[in-house]
Amino acid sequence: MKVKKLSLRTRIFLAMILLVFLASVLISAVAIYQYKEQSAVYHNGHLERKEKNIQTHLKRILNGRQNTWEVKTENIPIIFKEEIYNIADIHKLQINLYDLDGSLLLSSRAGIQKQAADSCLNAEILNAISNTAEHMYMDIHKENGEIFQSSYTYLLDQQSKAIAILNLPYLEKDDFLTNEILAFLQRITYAFILVLIAAIAVAFLLSKYITKSLQTISDKINATRLERRNEKIDVDDTSEEISILVNSYNSMIDELEESAIQLAKSEREQAWREMAKQVAHEIKNPLTPMRLTVQNFQRKFNPEDENINEKLDEYSKTLIQQIDTMSAIASAFSNFAKMPAQQNETLNVVKIVKLALDIFTEDYIVFKAEDEEIIAKFDRTQLIRVVTNLVKNGIQAIPEGKIPRIEIEVMNYNNNVVITITDNGSGITEDNIDKVFEPKFTTKTSGMGLGLAMVKNIVETYKGTVTVTSEKNIGTTFKVTFPKE
Secondary structure (H helix, E strand, O other), X not given: OOXXXXXXXXXXXXXXXXXXXXXHHHHHHHHHHHHHHHHHHHHHHHHHHHHHHHHHHHHHHHHOOOOOOOOOHHHXXXXXXXXXXXXXXXXXXXOEEEOOOOEEEEEOOXXXXXXXXXXXXXXXXXXXXXXXXXXXXXXXXXXXXXXXXXXXXXXXXXXXXEEEEEEEEXXXXXXXXXXXXXXXXXXXXXXXXXXXXXXXXXXXHHHHHHHHHHHHHHHHHHOOOOOOOOOOOOOOOOOHHHHHHHHHHHHHHHHHHHHHHHHHHHHHHHHHHHHHHHHHXXXXXXXXXXXXXXXXXXXXXXXXXXXXXXXXHHHHHHHHHHHHHHHHHXXXXXXXXXXXXXXXXXXXXXXXXXXXXXXXXXXXXXXXXXXXXXXXXXXXXXXXXXXXXXXXXXXXXXXXXXXXXXXXXXXXXXXXXXXXXXXXXXXXXXXXXXXXXXXOOOOOOOOOOOHHHHHHHXXXXXXXEEEEEEEOOOEEEEEEEEEOO
16 A cells, blocks of 8 residues: 655644754753753762761861870770761761771661671772772662762871771752752743744744745646646745746746647648648549540530430539539538637527527437526537537438437536437447547548538537447437536
């Protein structure tokens, strides 16, 4: 199954909407990424500041006058027994102190000493603290969906000797930043909706503007016909690409008109050459018996013959008969060559068809009409010519020995006038049915075959059509259709 391609207008419209959507998604993604980076920098910096402040506070207590204990690892729980809670409360952070082997000495969290009495810092943390230049280790992990950070660093005495390991557990609370990013995303959503509405309007107008010229060009191309004069495209305020396309089309129209003129000229010349051959052939037919008659009369002429008057009458009748034949040939050729003028008379088709049939006295010609009055615009004389030619053609198509019948019917159909002429003649073979409207084509022994060609020219002049259907030995129906106006 072939997938229907989207129109250029639809593609422009969707492209602009997609562009706005992608821009909004990209801005949101960058904002969220920036938020995460900013949050990480903020928490790391906050923890580092806290660690420095607590280090300073602890050193003041170690080196203060109130401390009467020797500053060493074993005395750490005694020195900070009460002060660790005050320090934790001041800095709003939990404080854990470990010895250099990783065993917990003291914690500001009540009850943690018992829970972690048997626990020690793992070797990875101890190695990281001792082997790094900063003597510091930062641990980040998740618990119950929340992110925890823990910093590990040495607590130094006055001689910068490590006497304990300071651990500060820190919970990353992003409530404020989360609210900020949610508010930002909400604002950008509103902005996106406004921009989307504006983009829809702009895309609609822009696509309409772009495709307007293309639609004009498409309509002109669809209406282009070789057999008639085509109008050039005149489009103002177009892009360079559209202008190039318009100029190319107009150049093609010029070339097409020139080709059409040459083709029409060639066809006319060919048609007249063929017609001239046919006329010459038809004229030769009566000339031959005329010549033989004159030669025979000249050879046998005897003024003293008692039957000279009868022979002269016979001779004259023969010549007159052949002269009439030549006159009929000339009239048929003249009628075909004379194109009907569009008088566009408003007339009652039913009445005119009846008038055309009045010249026929045959009682087997039957006329029927759907209405008493069917008004249309047509030339009165030309309509009579069409009907009489088709009826004559039907009469001539009926073979001898067959009971003849010809039916003429006038109907009104879809704002068109339809005239049908049906005979019960010998019919037209399938090989000849496509040729019946061609000039000089005939299956009869007499005539030039111009009658049906003339009918076709008249009907098509009034934007109508004439068609034929036939069955061998049953009959033929000619159908003439033309608009009322």
